[in-house]
Amino acid sequence: MSHVEAALKLARQRDPDQPEFLQAVEEVLESLESVMEAHPEFVEAKILERMVEPERLLQFRVPWVDDSGKVHVNRGFRIQFNGAIGPYKGGLRFHPSVNLSILKFLAFEQVFKNSLTGLPLGGGKGGSDFDPKGKSDNEVMRFCQSFMSELWRHIGNNTDVPAGDIGVGGREIGYLFGQYKKLQNEFTGVLTGKGMSWGGSLIRPEATGYGLVYFVREMLATKSETFAGKSVAISGSGNVAQYACEKVIELGGKPMTMSDSSGFIHDADGIDAEKLAWIMDLKNNRRGRISEYADHFASASYAAAQPEPSVNGLWSVKVDVALPCATQNEINGDEAKSLVDNGVMVVGEGANMPCTPEAIECFQGNGVMFSPGKASNAGGVATSGLEMSQNSLRMNWSREEVDEKLDTIMVNIHKAAYDTAKKYGREGDYVFGANVAGFLKVADAMLAQGVL
Numbered sequence: 391m392s393h394v395e396a397a398l399k400l401a402r403q404r405d406p407d408q409p410e411f412l413q414a415v416e417e418v419l420e421s422l423e424s425v426m427e428a429h430p431e432f433v434e435a436k437i438l439e440r441m442v443e444p445e446r447l448l449q450f451r452v453p454w455v456d457d458s459g460k461v462h463v464n465r466g467f468r469i470q471f472n473g474a475i476g477p478y479k480g481g482l483r484f485h486p487s488v489n490l491s492i493l494k495f496l497a498f499e500q501v502f503k504n505s506l507t508g509l510p511l512g513g514g515k516g517g518s519d520f521d522p523k524g525k526s527d528n529e530v531m532r533f534c535q536s537f538m539s540e541l542w543r544h545i546g547n548n549t550d551v552p553a554g555d556i557g558v559g560g561r562e563i564g565y566l567f568g569q570y571k572k573l574q575n576e577f578t579g580v581l582t583g584k585g586m587s588w589g590g591s592l593i594r595p596e597a598t599g600y601g602l603v604y605f606v607r608e609m610l611a612t613k614s615e616t617f618a619g620k621s622v623a624i625s626g627s628g629n630v631a632q633y634a635c636e637k638v639i640e641l642g643g644k645p646m647t648m649s650d651s652s653g654f655i656h657d658a659d660g661i662d663a664e665k666l667a668w669i670m671d672l673k674n675n676r677r678g679r680i681s682e683y684a685d686h687f688a689s690a691s692y693a694a695a696q697p698e699p700s701v702n703g704l705w706s707v708k709v710d711v712a713l714p715c716a717t718q719n720e721i722n723g724d725e726a727k728s729l730v731d732n733g734v735m736v737v738g739e740g741a742n743m744p745c746t747p748e749a750i751e752c753f754q755g756n757g758v759m760f761s762p763g764k765a766s767n768a769g770g771v772a773t774s775g776l777e778m779s780q781n782s783l784r785m786n787w788s789r790e791e792v793d794e795k796l797d798t799i800m801v802n803i804h805k806a807a808y809d810t811a812k813k814y815g816r817e818g819d820y821v822f823g824a825n826v827a828g829f830l831k832v833a834d835a836m837l838a839q840g841v842l
């Protein structure tokens with residue numbers, strides 16, 4: 391049994407009830423066979439065995455009172471997975487599906503993603519099984535205050551710097567930051583995704599979606615292609631999806647779809663800037679459902695989500711580029727096949743792990759360019775890193791400056807993943823390239839810092 395296989399076996403034995411975490415671990419470790427063979431010092435120092443164990447895992451209760459006076463109790467988590475190259479950094483997710491397996495997969499992925507950005511950021515993730523959907527602003531505020539009443543003692547601008555993720559946007563970051571500031575009696579850059587008047591960075595809201603499109607632009611360029619005239623399927627209609635859509639339109643592409651957890655819309659004429667502004671108002675201000683788009687725009691149709699993933703869904707729309715931007719495991723093997731049969735050229739993950747292992751195998755086996763989220767959605771955390779730098783410097787860079795830095799970082803991540811894959815004889819395999827490039831930097835740091 392190889393060293394990688396043994397490390398995988400151990401991980402499976404330790405956490406048999408954590409399928410998402412094991413899926414993420416398998417995807418990374420399976421890329422590392424040749425690296426471990428070339429680096430016996432990593433084997434001896436048990437780098438892999440250490441990397442799959444979080445440095446610290448916090449779980450706490452979050453009690454709060456709803457508008458009618460009823461008490462609710464949710465679970466809160468923070469996972470400080472790996473701090474070898476910088477303070478822990480990663481988002482908070484508020485969604486009823488949140489559990490240890492999902493947060494551990496996200497925190498594990500974050501370690502490699504943050505390494506790929508080239509910035510000094512360790513990996514972490516956290517959140518709660520709280521569902522902000524349908525809650526009043528006051529209820530969300532009370533929940534966030536209760537959540538931070540425990541979390542504040544474990545984080546800090548040089549220790550752990552959380553950000554947003556699913557269900558945690560500008561509103562939630564505001565309430566969380568306010569409570570941290572009150573308890574710590576200190577105004578510091580302890581959270582990213584802050585509002586512009588209190589320490590936020592321009593382009594942070596746009597960063598994950600824009601960065602994804604910059605990355606896919608680089609992938610297309612390796613085949614002398616561009617976004618101009620390409621049809622694009624986007625899933626989700628939250629932060630990542632909205633700004634991916636905006637940048638695709640800007641680069642001359644034609645977004646055809648968007649979705650939420652209730653279903654998806656397909657606009658035969660494409661989603662233009664005006665229609666996207668309508669979606670942003672619907673989702674960010676009116677907090678409505680994507681189905682309303684089809685009531686408003688005659689060129690669009692709506693289909694409700696199926697109880698099980700379905701090949702008749704969003705991924706059956708014929709497109710050149712697919713950008714899954716909603717959640718994990720949203721494209722299965724059958725849906726991938728449907729995209730391939732319809733001639734998709736590129737699939738860029740905006741969400742974290744939206745494609746199942748079967749889907750990735752299908753894309754790679756059929757010559758479809760595929761980028762894993764840890765590379766193509768790293769623009770969000772990279773710009774969070776830029777927000778931290780601006781907070782430390784106590785100054786603000788212009789929109790153009792931040793956007794240019796983001797673009798450069800995405801070009802560099804693409805180059806690192808592409809060149810690493812090529813160096814190991816796997817040209818075009820972005821999964822391999824991203825895993826190996828992200829791993830090496832963290833492994834070297836762990837080795838240098840001793841057995842911790």
Ligand code: NDP
Nearest residue numbers: 555556557598626627628629630650651716717741742770
């Ligand atoms: P948002 O909460 O802003 O939006 C999430 C979108 O996905 C919503 O449209 C939501 O629909 C949909 N969605 C969520 N869960 C499901 C589900 N189980 N089934 C179908 N649709 C679902 O989150 P973000 O846009 O911030 O995050 C989206 C993805 O991108 C996540 O995987 C996140 O981890 C990843 N990501 C986000 C970054 C960021 O900077 N925000 C950075 C890097 C990665 P509904 O409203 O109905 O729930």
